[in-house]
Amino acid sequence: MTKRVKRICYLLPLIIIVSCSSIRKSTYTPAQKFSSGQLQSDFSLLQKILAANHPSLYWYTPKDSVDYYFNTAQASLKDSLTELQFKNRIAWAISKIRCGHTVVRNSKRYTKYFEHKRLPLFPLSLKVWQDSAVVVTNFSPRDSIIKRGTIITGINNVAITKVIDSICQLVNADGNANILKYQLISFNFPAYYRNTFGLDSQYVISYVDSTLQEKQIIVKNYDPIKDTIKRRLTQPVAINKKQFRDYKAWSDRNMFIDTALSAAILSVNTFSEGKLKRFFRRSFREMETRNIKNLVLDLRQNSGGNILYSTQLCRYIVDKPFRVADTVAATTRSFPYKKFIRPWFVYWLSMRLMGRQYSDRRIHFRYFEKHNFKPKKQHHFNGNVYLVTGGYTFSAAALVTGTLKKQQNVTVVGEETGGGAYGNSAMHLPTIILPNTGIRVTLPLYRLVLDAKHPKDGRGIFPDIEVRPSSFDIRRGADPKLEKVRELIIKKNATVAG
Numbered sequence: 001m002t003k004r005v006k007r008i009c010y011l012l013p014l015i016i017i018v019s020c021s022s023i024r025k026s027t028y029t030p031a032q033k034f035s036s037g038q039l040q041s042d043f044s045l046l047q048k049i050l051a052a053n054h055p056s057l058y059w060y061t062p063k064d065s066v067d068y069y070f071n072t073a074q075a076s077l078k079d080s081l082t083e084l085q086f087k088n089r090i091a092w093a094i095s096k097i098r099c100g101h102t103v104v105r106n107s108k109r110y111t112k113y114f115e116h117k118r119l120p121l122f123p124l125s126l127k128v129w130q131d132s133a134v135v136v137t138n139f140s141p142r143d144s145i146i147k148r149g150t151i152i153t154g155i156n157n158v159a160i161t162k163v164i165d166s167i168c169q170l171v172n173a174d175g176n177a178n179i180l181k182y183q184l185i186s187f188n189f190p191a192y193y194r195n196t197f198g199l200d201s202q203y204v205i206s207y208v209d210s211t212l213q214e215k216q217i218i219v220k221n222y223d224p225i226k227d228t229i230k231r232r233l234t235q236p237v238a239i240n241k242k243q244f245r246d247y248k249a250w251s252d253r254n255m256f257i258d259t260a261l262s263a264a265i266l267s268v269n270t271f272s273e274g275k276l277k278r279f280f281r282r283s284f285r286e287m288e289t290r291n292i293k294n295l296v297l298d299l300r301q302n303s304g305g306n307i308l309y310s311t312q313l314c315r316y317i318v319d320k321p322f323r324v325a326d327t328v329a330a331t332t333r334s335f336p337y338k339k340f341i342r343p344w345f346v347y348w349l350s351m352r353l354m355g356r357q358y359s360d361r362r363i364h365f366r367y368f369e370k371h372n373f374k375p376k377k378q379h380h381f382n383g384n385v386y387l388v389t390g391g392y393t394f395s396a397a398a399l400v401t402g403t404l405k406k407q408q409n410v411t412v413v414g415e416e417t418g419g420g421a422y423g424n425s426a427m428h429l430p431t432i433i434l435p436n437t438g439i440r441v442t443l444p445l446y447r448l449v450l451d452a453k454h455p456k457d458g459r460g461i462f463p464d465i466e467v468r469p470s471s472f473d474i475r476r477g478a479d480p481k482l483e484k485v486r487e488l489i490i491k492k493n494a495t496v497a498g
Helices: 003-026 036-053 063-075 083-095 108-114 160-168 179-187 189-197 226-231 241-252 276-289 307-315 344-354 366-370 396-404 471-475 480-497
Strands: 124-128 133-138 151-155 202-208 214-220 253-258 263-268 294-298 327-330 384-389 410-414 423-426 431-433 440-442 446-449
Touching: 036 063, 036 083, 063 083, 083 189, 124 179, 124 189, 133 160, 133 471, 151 160, 160 179, 160 189, 179 189, 241 253, 253 276, 263 276, 276 307, 294 480, 307 396, 327 366, 384 396, 384 480, 396 410, 410 480
Parallel strands: 263 294, 294 384, 384 410
Antiparallel strands: 124 133, 133 151, 151 202, 202 214, 253 263, 327 446, 423 446, 431 440
8 A cells, every 4th residue: 555545544534524524513503493301401400500619609699589580491491492592591590690700602603603694783783771772873874863862762662671671681790780781782782682682674763853752763674794885985904913913902901191181091991911011011100201190090891801910900009908809719619510611620720729628618719818919119100090980890890990999099980880899709710511502601610709898789889970971972972981080180180280
């Protein structure tokens, strides 16, 4: 047998495997249904894993209530369902735990299927609150009636309050800090609406016109392929990889100096990426060099990330040593269902090396409970700090807010944070993968009590000065929170000068 023939013989099985894999992938469709038995099996497994490893399953909702919601969801699995339908049943039950880090996601196959598809969408991007919704963008190119700032009162003759509540039933949040839900929905209302209600070919939109009269109009779906082609006047400008990386880093974090106000506007939109340690060092060094008196720290788009980065930021601003939390503890470091948790070994090893069981029989992460993070000596900022928050200020960003809010030279401006003031469940976040449907659920392993003296009311951290958006602000394209901060800085500078 020649070498060439041998090589073909070795490669042939591999080619067959790859081909079969490709065929298997191509047969997936989100319309396929799973049997009641498969759904029941996945749901029961999920419930067992949560009971075994979730540190706060009954923290904000009593056990009998959690059991009721899960039993209700399981009892509804009598017929076959698509993956999205089943995901919504799971999300409904999970939302009742009131843990913002226990996130339900579609399977990898589902995500891969839609990765490069541009599907029709509900045509309006909305900013929503508990009881109202305002148009941010109308994607329909020929609609001149529904403009930015228009108040929407209903969709398909369903009151907007009921529409919002129905979507909120499938979104998780810390405790009672539902402002996170409203912010998440506002970021991508068309997708949330589609996943909750499905798509129609057209919609009856109830709205308030310029004379404050309620009217109705019929709008059609936005088709991103057809409508984009019709709108496109010029070809998009191509950028190279370096330009893309620079833009990505800038969108993760950036700083702008307003010399007239002697203010630095520091926007930190994540604690996960962006070479933050170097960025913080350079930014605070520049503030020191330019003798900046006011720091505007904008955390409205920051949903959290690495706690070490958030503590690093705090060290440039705090006036005394601080700890991350009063308690950081897991219920167990055993994984009885490790086969369905990825990557279980990494987190098991970390809990073995970094955790220790104490008299309360919980596994404590003592470093974050006991370690005092000291203020930075070099490039420390001692001026006035204006911390801007909103509903998306979550997890590690809420930790920063809670740490700095106690300080005399810090003023928090904006809205309640989406991250809980008393605590949350986070730190280690492996993923549960259900074997039949492939649906993924994030599993937090540690419960963090940020401030044991704070009432356990399930709310976020409230600002010192509340500034809420309005339809008027959205219509004029204004940023009322930064406008308020500017007003405060001007007033403070005038007082100092006088």
